[in-house]
Amino acid sequence: MRTLSYLLRESWVNMWTNRTTTMVAILTTAFTLACVGIFLLLYVNLRAAAGWLQDDIKIMVYLDDRLASDSVTEVEQNLRGDRAVASLLFISKEQALGEFKAQFPSESHLLDGLGQNPLPASFVVALSPSFRSPDAVMRWADRVRQVAGVSKVDYNQDWIDALATVIRSIELVAIGIGVILSAAAVTIIANTIRLTLFARREEIAILRLIGATTSFIRIPYLLEGAVLGALGSTLSLVMLKFMYELFRQQMRTTGRFAGLDNLMAFFPPSVCVALIAVGMGLGFAGSFVSIRRFGEAKA
Amino acid sequence: MRTMIQLIHVSKQYDQRPALSDVTLEIDKGEFVLLMGPSGAGKSTLLRMLIGAERPDEGQIFVHQKNVTTLKPSDIPHLRRKVGTVFQDFRLLPKKSVFDNVALPLLVQGISSADIRRKVTEALRAVGVEHKRDQLPAGLSTGEQQRVCIARAIVNGPVVLLADEPTGNLDPVLTAEIIELFKLINARGTTVVVATHDPLVMAQVNRRVLTLSQGRLLPEHRVLV
Ligand SMILES: Nc1ncnc2c1ncn2[C@@H]1O[C@H](COP(=O)(O)OP(=O)(O)O)[C@@H](O)[C@H]1O
Ligand SMILES: [Mg+2]
Numbered sequence: 001m002r003t004l005s006y007l008l009r010e011s012w013v014n015m016w017t018n019r020t021t022t023m024v025a026i027l028t029t030a031f032t033l034a035c036v037g038i039f040l041l042l043y044v045n046l047r048a049a050a051g052w053l054q055d056d057i058k059i060m061v062y063l064d065d066r067l068a069s070d071s072v073t074e075v076e077q078n079l080r081g082d083r084a085v086a087s088l089l090f091i092s093k094e095q096a097l098g099e100f101k102a103q104f105p106s107e108s109h110l111l112d113g114l115g116q117n118p119l120p121a122s123f124v125v126a127l128s129p130s131f132r133s134p135d136a137v138m139r140w141a142d143r144v145r146q147v148a149g150v151s152k153v154d155y156n157q158d159w160i161d162a163l164a165t166v167i168r169s170i171e172l173v174a175i176g177i178g179v180i181l182s183a184a185a186v187t188i189i190a191n192t193i194r195l196t197l198f199a200r201r202e203e204i205a206i207l208r209l210i211g212a213t214t215s216f217i218r219i220p221y222l223l224e225g226a227v228l229g230a231l232g233s234t235l236s237l238v239m240l241k242f243m244y245e246l247f248r249q250q251m252r253t254t255g256r257f258a259g260l261d262n263l264m265a266f267f268p269p270s271v272c273v274a275l276i277a278v279g280m281g282l283g284f285a286g287s288f289v290s291i292r293r294f295g296e297a298k299a
Numbered sequence: 300m301r302t303m304i305q306l307i308h309v310s311k312q313y314d315q316r317p318a319l320s321d322v323t324l325e326i327d328k329g330e331f332v333l334l335m336g337p338s339g340a341g342k343s344t345l346l347r348m349l350i351g352a353e354r355p356d357e358g359q360i361f362v363h364q365k366n367v368t369t370l371k372p373s374d375i376p377h378l379r380r381k382v383g384t385v386f387q388d389f390r391l392l393p394k395k396s397v398f399d400n401v402a403l404p405l406l407v408q409g410i411s412s413a414d415i416r417r418k419v420t421e422a423l424r425a426v427g428v429e430h431k432r433d434q435l436p437a438g439l440s441t442g443e444q445q446r447v448c449i450a451r452a453i454v455n456g457p458v459v460l461l462a463d464e465p466t467g468n469l470d471p472v473l474t475a476e477i478i479e480l481f482k483l484i485n486a487r488g489t490t491v492v493v494a495t496h497d498p499l500v501m502a503q504v505n506r507r508v509l510t511l512s513q514g515r516l517l518p519e520h521r522v523l524v
Contacts, residue, residue, distance in 0.1 A: 003409045206390050209350070210451065211379035212407035214372070 003216075010220035011227065014196045022228065025192040029232025030239060032185045033279060037240045039174040044271075045264055046167050053160050054132050061123040061144055062152040072121065075149045079123060084131040084140050089124040093117050120151060134161060182282055189228050189286030193221050197294045214295075221287050229283020233276045241266060302361070303328040303459060303490045304349065309358030311344055311514075318344045319355070320514045326492065328458075331485040333504055334494040336511035342494035345511070346461050349492075350382050351375040363458050380408065383452030383460045383489075387467035389444045391436040391451075397423070398432040401450045408455075422450040426480060442473040446480070453484060460484055462493045466500060478503045 015022045061079070063072060072090075079085050091099070096119040101108040131140060141153040197204070207217050244266050267275065304326040311319040319341045326332050334342050347353040348360055351367050360367040363381055370378060391400050401422055405415045423429040426446040428439070436444055445465060452460055462481065466474040478500060485491040493500065501508060510517040 002412045002415065003406055006406055202390070203392055206392065207403070207407065208376075209352075209379060209384055209390070210404040210407065211376045211455075213376045216407050 007216075007219045007223070011223040014200070014220060014224050015227070018192075018196060018199070021192055021195055025188055025228050026231045026235060028188050029185045029228065029279070029283075030235035032181045032188065033233050033236035033275075034239045034243075036174070036178045036181050037236055037275070038243075039170065039177055041240060041244065041267065043167065043170050043174050044267065046163070046170060048265065049263070050160065050163050050167055053163065054134065055129070057127070057132060057137060057155055057160065059125040059127065059137070059141060059144075059153060059155040061125055061150055062120045062154065063122060064149050064151045065120050067121075067149045071149050075147060076123065078147060079125065079144075084127050084136075085125055086128040087126045091122050091124060093119055093121050096120070096122065134164065185229070185232065185279075185282045186286040186289065189225050189232075189283045190290045192228060193225050193287040193290040194294065196224065197221060197290060201294075218291050221291055222284055225283040225285075225287025225290075226280045227283065229286065230276055230280040232283070233279020236279070237267070237272055237275060300364075301327050303330070303363060304492070305359075305361040306345075306348075307359045307361075309345075309348070309355045309360060311341075311348070311353065311355050317514045319348075319511075322358070322511075322514075322516045324509060324516060326490060328490055329485070329488055331482065331491045331504065331506045332493070333501055333506060333508045334492060334511065335496065335501060335508055337496055339513075340496075340511040341514040342496075342511055343463050344514075346384075346463050346492070346494055349459075349461060350379050350384060376407075380404065380455050381458050383455065383457035385445070385448050385452045385460065385462040385465045387464035389436070389448045389468075391444060391447060393436055396433050396435060397428065397439070397447050400436065400447060401454050404451060404455050418454050419450075422454040423447075425453065425483075426450045441468055442476060445469065445473075445477055449477070449480060449484075453489070457489060459490045459492065462491070464495055464497075465493060466495065466497055471499060474499060475503060 061075075063075065067075075076088065076090065079088055094117070097117050100119060127137065127140065131137070137155060141155060144150055145153050204217055244264075248264060302325055304324075306322050306324050309319055309322045310317065322341075322345065334345065336342055344353060348355055349362055349367065351370055355368060358368070362378065365374075365378060367378065392403070395403075398419055401419045402415050405418060410418075420429065420432075423432055426449050428443050428446045428450065431439055431443060431447075436447065439447065445468075449460075449462075449465075452462075460481070465481075466477055469477060474497070481491050481493060482504075493504070495501075507519075509519065
């Protein structure tokens with residue numbers, strides 16, 4: 001008990017004695033981690049958006065124009081029997097024409113000139129959740145193209161794919177920046193701990209002489225690093241949350257992207273806790289690095 | 300079982316300059332030994348080796364039946380809990396009270412508060428600085444600081460007490476007092492080794508003297524200095 005309170009007190013005394021350095025370390029760590037956090041937040045939000053779009057994906061299955069109506073029923077039954085299909089909506093040639101005219105009134109004369117309705121009948125298909133990934137959608141479409149009576153299968157995968165590419169690049173950038181800035185955070189904390197170790201080298205030498213184990217000597221410094229990291233990442237989350245609210249506010253008042261502000265999300269509590277834990281781990285790593293170096297330099 | 304400290308053909312070099320050359324010696328349990336020799340003779344090097352702070356290039360060292368030369372780094376703290384050390388420059392923690400300084404060797408072993416209080420009080424009483432327990436080291440005279448240092452070295456009840464120039468910063472009167480203290484500690488059964496180049500100490504102690512000269516142990520009847 002006394003030993004534990006001694007170790008905690010030592011960590012506290014270390015931090016309090018070097019409070020300026022400690023504050024600077026926490027602030028720089030916070031700014032560093034906030035930079036990573038911005039990308040992470042962007043990434044999380046874009047991924048969520050891509051997820052919604054992907055979930056919303058509708059596949060048009062156009063039917064052969066010469067198809068008899070009982071063959072249409074056959075295709076429909078075929079589709080209904082498909083495990084991947086969640087829902088199905090039939091659009092007849094006439095409905096298609098009506099929709100076209102409603103959507104493009106000025107161009108409807110183009111169709112009038114043709115004499116007969118050139119638009120094919122189609123099924124609008126929504127896939128069940130487990131078949132909505134881009135790959136699964138593509139495989140499904142390829143399969144259905146082979147079905148007799150189907151002339152064409154179409155879906156808006158292109159720009160979803162484009163978004164996925166953007167997300168992947170952001171992911172790469174986030175990982176790159178995350179690795180670099182995490183290393184920076186580790187270095188910042190390592191330097192702070194190094195200063196403490198240097199200031200207390202006499203004391204550490206004495207502790208060694210009187211029979212303190214290596215772990216006993218290390219614990220206060222590891223604790224200090226972990227606390228610095230945890231405080232740094234907590235502060236970075238506070239800063240991010242503040243920026244996030246400010247941004248949303250801005251979006252609301254300018255009126256642009258109306259509604260989008262409600263779709264934006266901050267990290268859920270579990271992720272916040274995980275990020276604080278990561279910060280703690282980085283701090284721990286930083287002080288470990290310093291302790292190892294210090295240990296090698298000792299007489 | 301009678302032997303407490305044993306060196307067998309121990310040699311140590313620093314940058315190709317020998318600090319200890321082929322030293323063989325034995326110190327029995329309960330002995331009080333002076334390690335004499337001029338500055339640079341290798342006294343400190345020898346003492347540092349006894350607590351595993353320095354490894355010999357050649358030879359074997361045994362302390363309390365333990366081969367210090369082959370001790371794992373993780374076992375060294377346990378050796379040091381059995382061997383108390385006292386230095387010329389005291390090495391007290393300036394920001395901790397006398398009590399906390401003396402408590403430190405017990406604290407690092409996770410001993411209970413009640414035991415710590417009892418043992419520290421005992422050690423402070425043994426060296427006669429009980430009344431200064433709540434002061435900081437800086438508020439004490441040099442003689443008192445050295446007493447606190449000795450209290451810290453004996454608070455664990457060590458089997459061996461090593462002192463490196465313990466009177467180097469003290470005047471003759473204080474030197475005599477500190478030597479008396481070592482004799483008392485020795486009388487209670489602790490093996491004591493005091494390294495010094497101070498002839499005054501030798502006159503006072505009048506016990507077995509080992510003399511080092513340029514890293515070599517001189518035959519025991521020849522006492523230089
Ligand atoms: N850490 C060290 N690095 C290099 N040389 C050392 C070191 N420690 C001691 N020496 C050298 O070893 C010799 C013995 O030193 P030391 O054991 O301190 O002697 P003493 O304590 O008898 O004065 C001296 O020549 C000293 O310069
Ligand atoms: Mg010396």
